[in-house]
Amino acid sequence: MKAPRILLIVGGGIAAYKACELVRLIRKGGGSVTCVLTNGGAHFVTAMTLAALSENPVHTTLWDLKNEAEMGHIQLSRQADLVVVCPATADLLARMAAGIADDLASTLLLATDKPVLAVPAMNVRMWQHAATRRNVATLRGDGVQVLEPDEGPMACGEFGPGRLPEPVVIWAAIEASLGKYNEHLPLTGKHVLVTAGPTHEPIDPVRYIANRSSGKQGFAIAEAAAIAGARVTLVAGPVVLPTPTGVDRVDVESAREMADAVEAALPADIAVLVAAVADWRAAEYTGRKIKKNGAGPPALALAENPDILAGLAKSNRRPSLLVGFAAETNNVLEHAAEKRLRKGVDWIVANDVSGDVMGGALNTVHIVTAHGTESLPEMPKSDVARALVARIADAFA
Numbered sequence: 064m065k066a067p068r069i070l071l072i073v074g075g076g077i078a079a080y081k082a083c084e085l086v087r088l089i090r091k092g093g094g095s096v097t098c099v100l101t102n103g104g105a106h107f108v109t110a111m112t113l114a115a116l117s118e119n120p121v122h123t124t125l126w127d128l129k130n131e132a133e134m135g136h137i138q139l140s141r142q143a144d145l146v147v148v149c150p151a152t153a154d155l156l157a158r159m160a161a162g163i164a165d166d167l168a169s170t171l172l173l174a175t176d177k178p179v180l181a182v183p184a185m186n187v188r189m190w191q192h193a194a195t196r197r198n199v200a201t202l203r204g205d206g207v208q209v210l211e212p213d214e215g216p217m218a219c220g221e222f223g224p225g226r227l228p229e230p231v232v233i234w235a236a237i238e239a240s241l242g243k244y245n246e247h248l249p250l251t252g253k254h255v256l257v258t259a260g261p262t263h264e265p266i267d268p269v270r271y272i273a274n275r276s277s278g279k280q281g282f283a284i285a286e287a288a289a290i291a292g293a294r295v296t297l298v299a300g301p302v303v304l305p306t307p308t309g310v311d312r313v314d315v316e317s318a319r320e321m322a323d324a325v326e327a328a329l330p331a332d333i334a335v336l337v338a339a340v341a342d343w344r345a346a347e348y349t350g351r352k353i354k355k356n357g358a359g360p361p362a363l364a365l366a367e368n369p370d371i372l373a374g375l376a377k378s379n380r381r382p383s384l385l386v387g388f389a390a391e392t393n394n395v396l397e398h399a400a401e402k403r404l405r406k407g408v409d410w411i412v413a414n415d416v417s418g419d420v421m422g423g424a425l426n427t428v429h430i431v432t433a434h435g436t437e438s439l440p441e442m443p444k445s446d447v448a449r450a451l452v453a454r455i456a457d458a459f460a
C-alpha cells in the first residue's frame with residue numbers, strides 16, 4: 064500500500080497534546096501528516112510542535128494570502144486520503160453537523176471529498192448532552208466515522224465516557240478506515256461473531272426476567288475486532304448502546320431469539336459469546352397482563368433456555384476459535400476452568416461480577432485456555448477488549 068496521507072485537524076480540547084503523539088505514530092506507521100490547528104487548538108498545542116513532528120507546514124487560518132494563492136483550502140481538503148479530527152471538540156462536532164464553514168477546519172470539512180474520522184474528547188456531561196448526541200447521530204448519518212470515546216477518570220476530575228482513546232488505538236482506527244481490508248491488519252478476512260448484553264424473557268406483555276448486563280464489554284470487543292480488520296456480526300440483547308463503526312448488528316430480545324440469530328450468522332471463524340443469556344424463561348407466556356386478584360402471587364414456573372455456548376461447541380459449524388465469558392461471584396478461576404471443559408470451548412474469559420462490574424466501566428478478567436490462565440489487571444472494558452482481540456489475532460497469526 065502506498066504511504067497514506069492524513070489531514071489531521073487538531074481541535075481545542077485538553078486532549079490536543081495526544082494529537083502530537085498521534086502525529087508521531089502515523090509517521091512511524093509509514094504515513095504522512097499535514098496538520099490544521101484550530102484557534103481553540105492553538106491554546107493547547109503550538110503549530111511549532113506539530114510542524115516539527117509532522118515535518119510539514121501547519122495550517123491555521125482560512126485568510127492566508129500565500130496559501131490561498133498557492134494551494135487553497137479546497138486543494139488541501141482533497142490532497143489527503145483521510146481527514147482525521149482529533150480531538151474533535153463538542154464545538155467542532157456541532158459545526159460539522161450544522162455544515163458551518165467559519166474557519167479553516169470547518170471549511171475543509173465541508174469541502175472535502177475524502178472519508179472523515181472524528182475522535183471526540185470532552186467532559187462526560189458535554190458528551191452525554193442531548194445536543195452532542197444529536198450532532199454525533201447526524202454526523203454518523205452523513206457518513207462520518209465517529210470513534211467512541213473511552214470511559215475513565217477525566218482531566219476535569221469527573222468520571223465517565225469522554226476520554227480520548229490512546230493514540231495507538233486511534234492509529235489502528237485510521238489504518239482500519241484507510242483500507243478496512245488491508246492484508247496487514249491482523250484479522251482481515253476473518254468473520255468474528257460476538258454476542259452482547261442481557262436477554263429479556265417475557266412473562267406477560269409488561270413483565271420480563273432480565274439481568275444487569277449492560278452490553279458494554281461485548282460492544283467493545285466487536286469494535287476492537289472491526290478495528291483489527293475483521294468482518295463482525297454483533298448479536299445484541301436489549302441495550303441502548305451505539306453500534307460500533309463497521310459492525311453488522313442484529314438486535315434480539317430473548318435467549319431463543321439470540322440462539323436463532325447466532326445460528327443465522329454462521330459460519331464464523333471466531334465466536335466470542337459475551338452476552339449474559341438468561342438460563343431460564345417463564346415456562347408459559349401469558350398474552351394478557353397477569354392481574355393481582357387477592358389470591359396471593361401467582362406461581363412462576365420456569366423452563367430452561369437453550370445453552371448457546373455449549374450448542375455452538377457441539378455444532379458441526381463450530382468456529383475454529385470459540386470463546387465464552389463466565390460471570391462468577393465466587394471461586395472464579397475454578398468455575399471458569401470447569402466451565403471450559405464442560406462446555407467444550409477453547410477459551411473462557413472469567414470475570415468476577417461480585418462488585419459493580421455489570422454496567423460499570425472497568426473489568427478484571429482471567430483468560431483461561433488449555434495452556435493455562437492469564438490474569439489481566441483491572442482496566443477499562445475497551446482495554447480488556449483490545450487485549451483479548453490482540454490475543455485472538457496472535458492465535459491466528
Ligand SMILES: Cc1cc2nc3c(=O)[nH]c(=O)nc-3n(C[C@H](O)[C@H](O)[C@H](O)COP(=O)(O)O)c2cc1C
Nearest residue numbers: 074075076077101102103104152153154155184185
Ligand atoms: C481548559 C479548557 C479545556 C477544554 N477542553 C475541552 C475538551 O476536552 N473538549 C471540548 O469539546 N471542549 C473543550 N473546551 C472548550 C473548547 O476549547 C471550546 O469549545 C472551543 O471553542 C473549541 O474550539 P475548536 O472548535 O476550535 O476545537 C475546553 C476549554 C478550556 C478552556
